[in-house]
Amino acid sequence: MKLNLKIWRQKNATEKGSMVSYPIDNISPDMSFLEMIDALNNMLILRNEEPVAFDHDCREGICGMCSMFINGEAHGPDRNVTTCQLHMRKFKDGDTITIEPFRAKAFPVIRDLVVDRSSFDRVQQAGGFVSINTSGNTQDANAIPIEKNKADLAFDAAACIGCGACVATCKNSSAMLFVGAKVSQYALLPQGKVEATQRVQNMVAQMDLEGFGNCTNTGACEVECPKGISLENIARMNREYLSASLKG
Ligand code: SF4
């Protein structure tokens, strides 16, 4: 395949960036999107030009690093896949493909397609954990009965990989799908109930502090989420928050 790539190039966090065109040839439809960028970077290195900086790690849809906007969509045109699992067969020979970083106030661009998503880490640190008694009298987690439907819902929420596509897609740059998934993951399980009141309040407070916007029920986040995280998690977080506020 022959393609025309239009890629956001930005030297660092302070300099202004711009779109740069790169015609590229010999792209196999079986390549992943990241392998296609690897091919471009090999070409740029051979020409003594700066390769395009982009985030990636697992290349298996697990780590949530490969976040980019492709033709105006987070993780590109396919549904329920990350950029690393997107294949070039989803594009046609001769296509122009625009590639940009995720854009949100809480995700500042560091370089080219790389953004700083440490705001997510700080939200997670504010409450995305359970404290375990390690005194020697620890209860075996497998000995605690959990209703099947609750275990399934908690597992679905835990599938969030923290990629940030929900934030980048939302017109308000809201992180409520991400935080809703993290709150739900614990709120649904007995192990998470002990700290539930503080958890939701602390995570929501940190989310606001980081500059994420509010949810206005557009639902675009759910459509673009590569892990199919449901909007129900936002509703559950809102219920958890209300009940925590009433408890004080
Ligand atoms: S909710 Fe979906 S889009 Fe948002 S961070 Fe988690 S996996 Fe990514």
Ligand code: FES
């Ligand atoms: S590189 Fe890990 S999810 Fe894509």
